[in-house]
Amino acid sequence: MLSWSFRVLTRRTYIGEHEWGKRSKHGDPQSPDNIVIVPVPPIIERETFEAVQKLLQARNPKTELLARVVIGPTLLTGICFCEKCGGAMTI
Incomplete structure (x- = not known):
C-alpha cells in the first residue's frame, strides 16, 4: 500500500x-x-x-535500464562471452 x-x-x-x-x-x-x-x-x-x-x-531504477535489455533476450548476457571478439552472448 x-x-x-x-x-x-x-x-x-x-x-x-x-x-x-x-x-x-x-x-x-x-x-x-x-x-x-x-x-x-x-x-x-x-x-x-x-x-x-x-x-x-x-x-527510479527502472528508468536506468536500456530498452533493449528490458525487451531483448537476456538469458546468457554477462555470463558467456565470444572468444574472438569478447562480446556478450545471448539466447
Missing part, C-alpha cells in the same frame, strides 16, 4: 487537476480521451510538484 506522502507527491489532484474517469468501474484503465480534468483547489505549488516528479524519475 502506498504511503499518504507518496500519494500527495504523485497525484495531480494536489496541484489542482483531479483526473476523473481514469479507471472503469471494474478497475480497468481508460483511454486518455475519456479522462476528465476537474479543477480543484491546489495544496501544492506546481513548481514543487514538477521538481518532485523529476527527482522521483531520476531515482
